[in-house]
Structure formats: C-alpha cells, structure tokens
Amino acid sequence: MLKLTLFGKIIVYILLAVYCLVVLVPFFMMIMNSLKSMREIFLKPFSFPSQVLFDNYTKAWRQGSIGTGYRNSALVAGISVVGILVVASMFAYAISKYDFKGRRFLFIYSMLGLAFPARLAIIPIFILLRNLNLTNSLIGLILIYTSVNIPFSVFLLKNFIDGVPNELSEAARIDGATPMQIYWRVVLPLVKPALSIVAIVSFVNVWNDFFFPLIFINDKSKATITLAVSIFFGEYSNQWPLLFSGLTLAVAPTIILFLLFSRQFITGMTQGAIK
C-alpha cells in the first residue's frame, strides 16, 4: 500500500524486528529456562543451559498431570468441534437458504451470544449442570463449549453459505433432492474452507479456555490442560525449572497447530466476528 523511501523502509524493518523480538524472546527464554537447573535459572537467566536437563520435562509431565490434561482437553475440544460443526452448519444453512417467518429474528437471536459473554451466566449454568449431574464431568464442558461457540460459527458459516449461488440448490431441488441432501451434497462441499476455519478456531477457543474448567471441574483427573497447569503452579510454585517445562508442554500444541494452519487461523480470526 504505502510506498516508503529507503530510509523509511529501514526504520520500518527495525521497528518490526523489535516487535518480533518482544513477541519471540519470552518464548525463547521459557524454553531455555525449562532446560536448566534452578540455580542456573537464578544466577544466569540469559545464558544457554550449561547442561541440558530434559529430565525437567519428564518430571513436569508426571507431576503436573500434563498427559491427563492433554487427553481431557483433546477429548473436550475434539467432540465439541464436531458438535459445533454439525449444529451450526445446519442452522446457518436453514437461515441462509430458506424463506420462512422468523428467519431474521433467529439470526439476531443467535447473535446475542456474541454480544453477551456466557461468563455472565456462569452461576445458572453451574446450577443447571449440577442438576443434570454434569459438574466435574467432561460431558458438561462439551455441552457448554458447543453452545458457546454457536454464535460465532453460525455467523461465519452463514456468510459463506450466502455466497453459494441459489441456482445450485434450486436446481438440486427441482431434481428431487430433499433439503437434507441439498445441505449435505451441494452446500457443505462448497463451504469446506469455512468449515475448516470454524473447526480450527473453535478448537483453539475450547483448548485455551480456563474459566469453565475452573468453575466446573474439581477433580484433577478431569482437569483440562489450562486447569492442570494452574494446579501445578499452585503446588510447585518454587520449582521454576518444572514450571517452565510444564508451560512449554502446555503451550506447544496450539502453537504447532497455528504454524501448520496459519492461513486458516488468520482468516478465521479476522472474519469471525468483525467483518
């Protein structure tokens, strides 16, 4: 867009480089310090480890229940994502492609969740889950996360489905296809990119959440990764090498996922609720 003089370019590169350092150095320091002894962290915080202690990781993995956290988070996030994809795409398809009374109302109604954070409803949600015997259960978390992610997913999917030419679904209907067949065979294959955006973004939303597990889960074996690390920080607050390795283990999966799918992430995040 903007054209820069050579001098301007140099300034821009320097500023961007500084910004990248600010972003990346903390990660680098976290990993470095996760491989040192406590003594070395305190005495030589910025040096490379004199002796690489991978043992910190095995200890953190065991004592921090990181493995259990991974498994629980993967289960909750995985199942929630499937749920979100199914219910949100069906809903978005119906309000995008069919005329019926109350269609506009349903769209506005489904957007309310974008504007009112579900955290404000945490007490009644807590009571509801308790009555259903679903506190301290991964199923309870799955139900909540599926519901919480409906507004954003409907919004994004509706935008994409609106872009599927009506002639296509109309033609399929004239050929005798049922609405279910049109949805499954015509529309869904055409909005695959949107489905993958919804899947990735909501997976990370669920994986990264801390508030709901904090309120609903009080059994270490049911802890998601964020809660597991939080408990670990409480119990081992002085064991810095273990804390750094636990943190590194906990943040690695989403960062790797992001580096693999950065394009989908960036479109998803920027278009999800903004455009």
Place this chain on the structure above:
Amino acid sequence: MHIKLKYLLVFILPAMLLYTVFIIYPLFDSLILSFFSWSGVGARTFVGLRNFRTIFSGSFGKELFNAFFNNVYFFLMLIVIELGLGFLIALMLASKIKGAGAFRVVTYIPNMIPLVLVGFMWGLFLNPQVGLVNQLLKLVGLGGWAQPWLGQSSTALTTIILVNVWRNLGFYVLVILAAILDISPELIEAAYIDGANNWKITWRIIFPLTFSTFRTLAILLFIWSFNIFDTVYALTGVQAGPYRSTDVLGTLFYRTAFGGLGSGAVDMGLGASVTVFIFAIVMPVSILYVYLVEKKQRSA
C-alpha cells in the same frame, strides 16, 4: 426457497436447543437470581432489591466501584495501546516490504496461548528478585528501574494490562491490516499521483476507510474489558492484590459467588447481582454491536 416445517425444525432445533438451554436461559436466570439470597444449596429466599443495596453500599460498594474503575482503566488503556499500536504496525505491514507474511504469522503467535498461561509465564518473568524483566534491566545498566512490578499498587494494574497487550496485540494488527488491504490500491495510487504524502494518505484515506473496523474493535474491546479475569487470576490471584489494586469485576464476582481464600460469605444471589451490574454496563454497547452486525448482513 420454501421449506417444509418438519425439515426446518430438523435444521434449526439442535443449535437452538443447546444455545437456548445453556446460554440464553442462564443469562435470564442470572437476572432472576439477583433478587434472591441463596447459598448454592437449599431454597432460595426472595429478598427484592436487597442484593443491589448490598453491592452498591458499604464496604462491598467500595470494592465494586474500585473494581469497576479498574475495568474502565483497562478499557481506556487497551483502546489507546491496542488500537494505536495495532494501526501503526498494520500500516507498516501493509506497506511494500518483503517478508510481511512472516511478520504477520509472528505477531499472531502469542494469541495461541491460553490467557491464563500467558499470565503464569509473565508471573515468572516479573518476579521481583529473580524474574527476567528485572534481571534484564540490571544487565543493561538500568537496575534502578527494577521494581516489584506486580507487588506495588502503583504499577500492578498497568503491568497486567501490558501482559494482556503482549498477548492480544496481534489480533488487532491482523484485523486492522485486513481492513487496510481491502482498500483499492488504485485509490492510493491516484492520491500519490495527486502529490499526497504518506501522512496525508494515512489520515485522509486509510483511516476514514477503515474507521468502521476501529468502531467494531472498540465495541468488542469494551465488552471484553468488562470480562477480564484470567490474567488477573494468574498474576495477582483472586484477592487481586496488592490491596485490591488489580481487582476487576470478574475477580470480585468470582470471590462473591465461588469464594476464594479469605473472602467473606459466599452468596450466589449476591454474585448474580454483580453479573447483572456487568450486564447493565455492557448491554447498550452489545445491542449496538448486534445492530451493526445485522445491518451489515442485510446490506451485504
């Protein structure tokens, strides 16, 4: 297209049931619960407006307004820093430079980490004696600046805000960047031909044309600012020390409804009335947001 009711229900009901039962109904129930006193078990006692009198007066009122103004401070700081820096960095990334794609990826990495873990990580870095931040200051000869960032009322809240910025800035950069890249290059080309400089192009063309994005971001920032919880929880705990200087409505609510060491009586009704207070603050802005989204949908 027309659709038979039975098919329509198949498509709509699953999402609407989940959403209504687990989001909308609880939001309403929060409102109702705020008129009751309830310890979490047994019967609810209707108390009228007593919860609201309690949260607005006496020592609770003091805490509530302290937390409220901290949220406001949060919002104002975030608006200035996230949108200001975000715009600046987005402009740089939108100019004709090599490697913009890689820069874009890097800016977004911190967003991938759970906020609460960002908090824990910076909690270690900000440790007054052995944390990296103070050690770095000493290393570069600025040892005099080293201080207990989270341990003193004067700096704790601002420090937490900066940790939030570190984590979220990439989001604002990318959203603003996307808006800038939507502007047709011919428009800017034409301005150059007419002799405009970069400063003029930025303020006379780019800013006005991306203004709706700034407005949307400001709205979202407002809503999110009143929901801050994770970073405060991780950095200064539910007691939001020192001396509640980092307390926000989220932590105050958590102490009220779910306890936390050293807090007073746990009362769900009282907790619900705190959420109703947050709700009341956020509501006008939320309605504006839904209105704008819907308007845009119809015009699209």
